[in-house]
Amino acid sequence: MSKTIAIGKRRIGDGQPALLVAEMSANHDRDLKQALALLDIAAQAGVDAVKLQTYGPDSLTLKTNHPSARIDPIWGAASLYELYAQAAMPYEFHEPLFKRAEELGLLIFSTVYDERDVDFLEKLGNPIYKIASFELVHLPLLRRVGQTHKPVVLSTGMATLDEVQEALTALTTGGSKEIILLHCCSAYPTPPEAANLAAMKTLRDAFHRPIGFSDHTLGVSVAAAAAALGACFIEKHFTNDPQRKGPDHRFSASPEELRELVRAVRQVESAIGKGDKATAACELESKRVGRRSIFAVVEIPQGAVIVRDMVRVVRPAAGLHPRHLDEIIGRKARRKIPAGWPVTGEDV
Numbered sequence: 001m002s003k004t005i006a007i008g009k010r011r012i013g014d015g016q017p018a019l020l021v022a023e024m025s026a027n028h029d030r031d032l033k034q035a036l037a038l039l040d041i042a043a044q045a046g047v048d049a050v051k052l053q054t055y056g057p058d059s060l061t062l063k064t065n066h067p068s069a070r071i072d073p074i075w076g077a078a079s080l081y082e083l084y085a086q087a088a089m090p091y092e093f094h095e096p097l098f099k100r101a102e103e104l105g106l107l108i109f110s111t112v113y114d115e116r117d118v119d120f121l122e123k124l125g126n127p128i129y130k131i132a133s134f135e136l137v138h139l140p141l142l143r144r145v146g147q148t149h150k151p152v153v154l155s156t157g158m159a160t161l162d163e164v165q166e167a168l169t170a171l172t173t174g175g176s177k178e179i180i181l182l183h184c185c186s187a188y189p190t191p192p193e194a195a196n197l198a199a200m201k202t203l204r205d206a207f208h209r210p211i212g213f214s215d216h217t218l219g220v221s222v223a224a225a226a227a228a229l230g231a232c233f234i235e236k237h238f239t240n241d242p243q244r245k246g247p248d249h250r251f252s253a254s255p256e257e258l259r260e261l262v263r264a265v266r267q268v269e270s271a272i273g274k275g276d277k278a279t280a281a282c283e284l285e286s287k288r289v290g291r292r293s294i295f296a297v298v299e300i301p302q303g304a305v306i307v308r309d310m311v312r313v314v315r316p317a318a319g320l321h322p323r324h325l326d327e328i329i330g331r332k333a334r335r336k337i338p339a340g341w342p343v344t345g346e347d348v
Contacts, residue, residue, distance in 0.1 A: 005151050005178040005210060007107065007128050010048070012180065013210040013232050017269055019107075020047040020262055021235035025248040026087035034240075035093055039100050041240055045258040049107035051130055051235060052097065054121055057084035059114035075247045087247050091120065098124055115144040122148060131167075133157030133186045133214070139170040146174020153233060154179055155214050157186030161206055168207065180233050181207060183226075184214035189251040195222050200229050220257060224264040228272065236261060293319035293342055294328065300337040305330060311343060318342040 004013030012019050022042040028035035042050045061069065061080045069080045077083035094110070101108035110121055111130040121129070129145045133155040136142075145152060152171055156164050164181065171179055183200045195217055204211045212233025213226035223234050237252035253261060279287055292313045300310050306328055313322045319342025320328065331348045 003210065005180060007151055010107065016232060018212070018227050018231055018265055019049060019233045020265060021049045021051050021233065022047045022258060023051045023235050023237045023252075024089075025053055025237050025252070026089070026246055027237070027239040027244075027248050027252055028089050028093065029244065029246055030086075030088075030090060032090075032093050032096065035089070035097055036100055037240060038238070039097065039104060039106065041255045041258065042238065043104040043106055045238075045255065046262040047106070047258065049109065050101055052089060052094065052108065052110040053113075053132075054089070054091075054094065054110040054117050055084065055113040056088050056091075057081050059088075059117055060084050076245070077247075083247060094120075094124055112141070112145065113138075115141055118144050118148065126150070128153060131155060131171075133159065133184050136163060136167045139166070142167055142170035143174035146171045146176040149175050149177070151178040151180070152176050153182060153212070155182040155184045156203065157184035157214070161202070164203070164207065180210045180212055182212045182214045182233060182235070183231075185216060188216055188248075189218050190216040190222075192217050192222050197222070197226055197229055200226065200231060204230075216251060218251065220253070220261040220264050223261055224268050227265040227268040234261075234265060287317060289316045291315065291317035292322055293317045294322065294325055295319055295342050296337045296339055299339045300333045302333055302336045304333050306333060306348065319344055 004011045004016060010019065022045065024035065024038055027038060039050060061084060063081050071077060071080060071083060075083050077086055098108055109126050109128045109130065111132050112118055112121060113132065113135055128151045129148065130153045131142065131145065136154065136156060136159050154167060168179065181203050183203055185194050185196065187194060200211050200213065210232045211230065213223065213231040215223045215226065215234060215236045223236060226234055237248055238258045239249045239252040240255060242249050242252060242254055292315050294311050295314050296310060297312050298310050300306060308329055313325060328343065328348045334347055337343060337347050
């Protein structure tokens with residue numbers, strides 16, 4: 001199984017920088033001008049991609065008076081259907097957003113929630129499909145997405161390993177081969193102590209696929225930690241103003257936080273390095289000045305037998321390595337060694 005996945009000219013996976021994805025979610029506010037402005041913010045922040053969500057209220061639920069469809073007022077709606085009607089991005093926004101993203105050099109793709117919307121996204125050339133954590137159990141949708149043979153990003157919030165396996169089976173039965181698994185906690189916002197980033201390793205060990213992180217925490221520290229743990233794909237909701245009205249603005253990154261996310265993740269990736277254990281170029285001066293070597297503490301005449309009291313192991317590293325201390329005791333000096341000078345191989 002390939003450890004990297006190609007999306008256009010970009011490879012995602014082992015040995016590659018994490019794909020940083022700015023999630024627009026409902027923060028377009030059903031206003032095309034607002035949505036286009038968010039693309040500009042994403043490009044200016046330096047992310048690699050922007051993700052949309054493609055659905056109408058009927059893609060997700062139906063009008064019902066059943067008590068189970070009522071939701072917390074914090075979402076700004078009384079029922080699921082009302083929430084999705086308010087939050088859904090109009091279908092006619094997709095084409096201009098795809099076009100503008102291409103002009104900005106951003107990868108753009110979408111989360112799909114209903115089999116009927118796959119055909120719509122295929123006509124737009126959607127290059128990769130995201131499956132939201134809530135849809136992981138929507139097996140008919142997964143099989144339909146699999147039939148596109150496009151790469152898939154599968155978010156795994158709330159899921160058990162058995163449920164992840166069932167979802168993978170549905171995708172691969174449909175025809176999917178390239179699948180990225182995202183660890184996720186589906187709480188909005190997610191308390192950092194609930195992020196459970198160690199589950200990334202659990203997913204990697206269980207399924208041997210590229211692993212990423214869908215971040216719903218506030219701030220950027222948890223996403224940066226995910227990068228340190230090897231996340232190859234990191235996504236985060238973003239907005240131009242967390243104070244705006246709407247279901248998702250309150251837990252989304254501001255433009256400044258989005259820029260900080262890019263900076264922090266890239267810094268972490270740079271800090272990880274290649275794993276070799278050797279002297280770094282920036283350490284050479286410290287090594288020269290701070291390490292110890294053998295120095296004469298008194299003048300040692302030419303031909304004198306070197307005894308222990310004549311030498312010390314001190315800084316800097318200008319003389320013989322301390323490992324040679326016992327070797328030179330009892331030897332004759334080949335030439336005069338001034339007091340306070342390093343003892344070198346030519347001296348003994």
